Amino acid sequence: MEREIQELRRQLAAQPSYTSSGPPSIKAAASDTASPRISSIPSQLEQYINSEQAVNSLIELRSGAEGAGQHPVRPNWRLEGITLSQDQVDELFHRFFTLFHPFVPLLEPTTTPAAYHKGHALLFWVVISVAARHYPPDPNLLPSLSSPISKLLWATLADVPQNYIVVKALCILCTWPLPISQTSHDPTFMLAGTMMQVAMQIGLHRPSHAQDFARFKVEFREEELKDRVKTWVACNIISQRVATGYGQPPSIVYDWTLVPSGASGGHHQLPREVQIRLNIERFCNKVTKSFYTNRMDPVGLVDDEQRSVMAGFLAHDFEEIESQFDEGTSMITYLYLRAAGLHFRLSAFFDSPDSPEYHSHLYSLWYATTAFLECVFHLYKIDGGLVPHASNYILQMIVAAGFTLLKLLNSFFADNINNARGRELFMKTIRAIRTISVATNDLPSRLAEVLAQLWKSGGSGARNGHTANTSIDSSLQLKVRCRMSMSLVHDSVWRWREAFQTKGPDKLEAAVKNPTNPDSTVESSASSTVNDSGLATTSNSIAMTSGLPSEAFSAAGTGSTMFDDPNESNYEVFDPQMWLLDGLGNFPFDEVGWST
Numbered sequence: 383m384e385r386e387i388q389e390l391r392r393q394l395a396a397q398p399s400y401t402s403s404g405p406p407s408i409k410a411a412a413s414d415t416a417s418p419r420i421s422s423i424p425s426q427l428e429q430y431i432n433s434e435q436a437v438n439s440l441i442e443l444r445s446g447a448e449g450a451g452q453h454p455v456r457p458n459w460r461l462e463g464i465t466l467s468q469d470q471v472d473e474l475f476h477r478f479f480t481l482f483h484p485f486v487p488l489l490e491p492t493t494t495p496a497a498y499h500k501g502h503a504l505l506f507w508v509v510i511s512v513a514a515r516h517y518p519p520d521p522n523l524l525p526s527l528s529s530p531i532s533k534l535l536w537a538t539l540a541d542v543p544q545n546y547i548v549v550k551a552l553c554i555l556c557t558w559p560l561p562i563s564q565t566s567h568d569p570t571f572m573l574a575g576t577m578m579q580v581a582m583q584i585g586l587h588r589p590s591h592a593q594d595f596a597r598f599k600v601e602f603r604e605e606e607l608k609d610r611v612k613t614w615v616a617c618n619i620i621s622q623r624v625a626t627g628y629g630q631p632p633s634i635v636y637d638w639t640l641v642p643s644g645a646s647g648g649h650h651q652l653p654r655e656v657q658i659r660l661n662i663e664r665f666c667n668k669v670t671k672s673f674y675t676n677r678m679d680p681v682g683l684v685d686d687e688q689r690s691v692m693a694g695f696l697a698h699d700f701e702e703i704e705s706q707f708d709e710g711t712s713m714i715t716y717l718y719l720r721a722a723g724l725h726f727r728l729s730a731f732f733d734s735p736d737s738p739e740y741h742s743h744l745y746s747l748w749y750a751t752t753a754f755l756e757c758v759f760h761l762y763k764i765d766g767g768l769v770p771h772a773s774n775y776i777l778q779m780i781v782a783a784g785f786t787l788l789k790l791l792n793s794f795f796a797d798n799i800n801n802a803r804g805r806e807l808f809m810k811t812i813r814a815i816r817t818i819s820v821a822t823n824d825l826p827s828r829l830a831e832v833l834a835q836l837w838k839s840g841g842s843g844a845r846n847g848h849t850a851n852t853s854i855d856s857s858l859q860l861k862v863r864c865r866m867s868m869s870l871v872h873d874s875v876w877r878w879r880e881a882f883q884t885k886g887p888d889k890l891e892a893a894v895k896n897p898t899n900p901d902s903t904v905e906s907s908a909s910s911t912v913n914d915s916g917l918a919t920t921s922n923s924i925a926m927t928s929g930l931p932s933e934a935f936s937a938a939g940t941g942s943t944m945f946d947d948p949n950e951s952n953y954e955v956f957d958p959q960m961w962l963l964d965g966l967g968n969f970p971f972d973e974v975g976w977s978t
Contacts, residue, residue: 459499461507462530464523471495474513481771482512484714486557487656488550488616504538505551507531512558515820516770524820528560544580546613552577553616556624557773561821570774574624575633577617586614587639614639615652615660622663625670626725627778629865629872632667658715661703662722669696669722673729674866681863686737689729693743696726713761714768720754721779727751728782728867731789735854744795744858751786754779755807758814770817777818777826782867784811784833785874793857808837812900827897832878834898839881 459466466474472495479491489498489509499506511531514524535555538548552573559570581587585595589610592600602610618634625632640660652660672692676684684692700723707716727750730743737743758780762769772780787808791801812830819826862873 459495459506461503461527461534464526464530466510471510473519474510474517477517478509478513481767482515482558484712484768485771485773485776486553486616486620488553488612502538502545502547502551504531504534505547505554507534508551508554511560512554515558525561532560539576544584546581546584546586546610549577549581549584549586549617550613552580553613553620556620557775559774561824571624571628571630574621578621578633578635581614581617582635586610586617587635587637589614589639611639611652612656615656619660619663622667623773623775626666626867627775629868631675632670634663634667636664636667655712655715658703658706658711659718661706662715662718665696665699665703666722666725668699669726669729670866672696673732683732683863686734686739689733690737690739690743693726693729693739693746700726713757713764717754717757717761717776720750720757721776723750724754724779724783724786725867728786728870731858731860731870732863735856735859740854741798744790745798747786748790748795748799751783751790752803752807755783755787755811759810762814769814772818777815778868778871780811780814780818781826781829781833782871784808784815784830785870787811788833788836788874789858789870794853794855795858808833809901816897829875831898832875834900835882836874836878837900838898 457468459468459471475495479489483489483491495506495509498509507527508531511524511527514520514527517523535551538544538551556570556574556577559568583595585592588594589602589607592602592610618636618640621634622632624630625634672695673684673689674682676682683689703722704719707719727743727747730740730747733740733743758769758776787804790796790799791804791808796804812833815826815830815833819830860869860873862869862876865872
């Protein structure tokens, strides 16, 4: 081979020299019509090009042969104008399975990125987009991927028929939605319904009878059958979580396939951890049906007496699920259990103050809220890398817990609970929400700002000098009552709009750019600190670029009543988050938008 290269180089050197330090241009050859050598120029050019290409090809071939097994060719992965090297893809997949996968263990970590791409490009790029959240080497990767992946998503859904790999992609995407700029453009609830419909269209709900949903003969190996069952389980779990977090009716199908005792041949036996998580979401579905699906009520609520009776049965069911836990159960599964407990106890906000069980239900709500938040902070202590990467559902429940503390600590009920502990948890909650934020001005950072402003408007828990009043009043009643357990969040944002809309757009813009410190006794700090829960706090300038909190917060103050006039006009069909966060609140949105 060396001799051939040397011979080609010798022939190349023997060619006539060109004055232009290179081969004659085609343009010059075509225009030189008067030259008697015109017919020879193309042949010289062709000979020059062929010789050069031959030399280069042989050199590449030789270097490739020498480097075989040492420097294999690493392909690049491209989606529209975004190109990722194989090393970047490997790193991002490793991040996904390390930091995100424990929340939804649907995919197989041993499968290569190339195999996932071969299965379907949508699943590959959805995994990349999730792993790009809080990605230090390239913070702009996630916003850059949002538009191309969104186009790929809708182009894929328009292609019929689908395959169950697309269903897996929808499961992941509904768990960690793409960043968007307006809540009215959030397709997550719609995608969750599409996920369930596609899954049933291709027969995932009848994994042993897939032939009934196919045009051709279908046979699955045992591992493939188990994977289809696992995918169907994930669809139901995620669909329930989306419904709970968005305050909407669930689109789930808990049937024979998901009942372990009805399995035959062992195909439908689920791993213990997955079975517990499924049981938790079935409990959440039972809570929703028990409290919020009364056909005789305009907003679907059951009366106080029926709610009290159902609460007793549901409490027993919750304890039954809790008894299934042991030392081998993961903390993330325990976190989902505590989230379900909060979903259950948030129904206390729908109780009438005259109900004999009102006080006890508020106590149960307090315990459920603190238990959930302490589980979040404990998870941060034992594995601080996971909480910032928590799923959208966990974020929504943290937000609900924050608003619950806000309401309870600024009401008559504050005299019946540990105020210092509640204020401490509230400050940590705001930091946790800001830590989960993936972009400046995204939804978590804005909701944290709303929480902080509402807290300070109530006197930062100082109760504005009012004397203690232990008598029950109507300060905890909600105006927004159609969003099930999430009605509290929507109601609180509505009240925030009423309280702050008179301050004008300039005030709102300044508030978003400079996060409010909910602790009025602590000044802003430019230094970075770490509190006892492990949640980092940074300066204002860092907070707005990283989504982290801006100050080190500490407990202060004692309680104030701020939510009055429960008998005002009914706003039950109004979505305050959509109104507020879609531009009417004059927030300074940027191109990154918000992520859930």
